[in-house]
Amino acid sequence: MEYMDGGTLSDVISETHLSEDEMAAISRECLQGLDFLHSNHVIHRDVKSSNILLRTDGSVKLADSGLFAQLTPEQSRRSSVASTSGWMAPEVVTGQPCGPKVDIWSFGIMGIEMVEREVPYWNETPVSPQLLIDIRGTPKLQQPNRFSPCLRDFLSCCLLRNEAQRWSAKELLQHPFVTLAEPASCLVPLIVSVKKRKETRM
Numbered sequence: 001m002e003y004m005d006g007g008t009l010s011d012v013i014s015e016t017h018l019s020e021d022e023m024a025a026i027s028r029e030c031l032q033g034l035d036f037l038h039s040n041h042v043i044h045r046d047v048k049s050s051n052i053l054l055r056t057d058g059s060v061k062l063a064d065s066g067l068f069a070q071l072t073p074e075q076s077r078r079s080s081v082a083s084t085s086g087w088m089a090p091e092v093v094t095g096q097p098c099g100p101k102v103d104i105w106s107f108g109i110m111g112i113e114m115v116e117r118e119v120p121y122w123n124e125t126p127v128s129p130q131l132l133i134d135i136r137g138t139p140k141l142q143q144p145n146r147f148s149p150c151l152r153d154f155l156s157c158c159l160l161r162n163e164a165q166r167w168s169a170k171e172l173l174q175h176p177f178v179t180l181a182e183p184a185s186c187l188v189p190l191i192v193s194v195k196k197r198k199e200t201r202m
Contacts, residue, residue: 004061006054006191007198009110013049013117015194020151022190023114024181026052027154029060030107031178035169037062038100047106049113054191058184090161101166108158112139115147115155150177 009026012018018026030052037044044062053063089105091098113119138159144152154177160166172178 004053004055004059004063006056006195008050009052009054009060009114010049011198012054012190012194013113015197016190017117018114018190020148021182022187023111023151024177025058025184025186026060026114027107027111028173028178028181029184030062030110031169031173033060033062034100034103034107035173038103038169043098043100044103044106047103047110049110052110054187056188056192056195058187058191060184060187089163091163098163101163101168104158104166104169104172108155109139111155111158112141115141115151150180154178 030047034044034047047062051063053061055061089098089102092102109119138161141147141152141155154172154175157167157172157175167175
């Protein structure tokens with residue numbers, strides 16, 4: 001992979017507030033990567049903001065293949081628990097055999113992270129985010145009315161507890177939130193400004 005000189009999405013989230021247009025562009029680029037993996041029967045299993053790499057030309061890449069799982073016609077689902085706490089899909093937490101849509105749940109959690117700058121329930125230690133999701137249900141935006149109905153619907157399609165109802169990457173690429181997204185080049189000012197901000201502190 002080429003050198004991604006813009007750092008990670010996690011860096012951007014910690015440094016600034018993303019606009020919905022920027023979230024939509026990032027979402028589209030990530031979903032294209034997930035759709036490619038899933039169409040080749042690969043599950044990423046560790047989708048989170050620190051595994052999304054950015055470049056100052058606006059490109060966005062999924063990184064860290066350490067937990068990739070290759071599916072086969074004989075084994076179309078995995079039972080092993082592999083993911084990062086906080087982004088884990090309900091079916092992974094409960095040890096159910098799972099498929100590519102575990103990545104979509106993690107992506108939806110990352111969507112909330114882009115909006116609210118933190119992972120749902122992350123700071124409510126010592127109880128794990130997974131346990132709180134089990135107790136309180138699907139994470140929701142804290143101030144939903146500050147965001148467009150289109151963004152809220154997009155996140156709800158990612159965070160359906162029932163894996164069968166949860167949208168696929170291919171379906172999400174057809175959601176209006178993504179189809180109306182600006183080109184990835186719209187991310188250049190954001191990525192460059194965050195990179196400069198980090199460099200001035202070094």
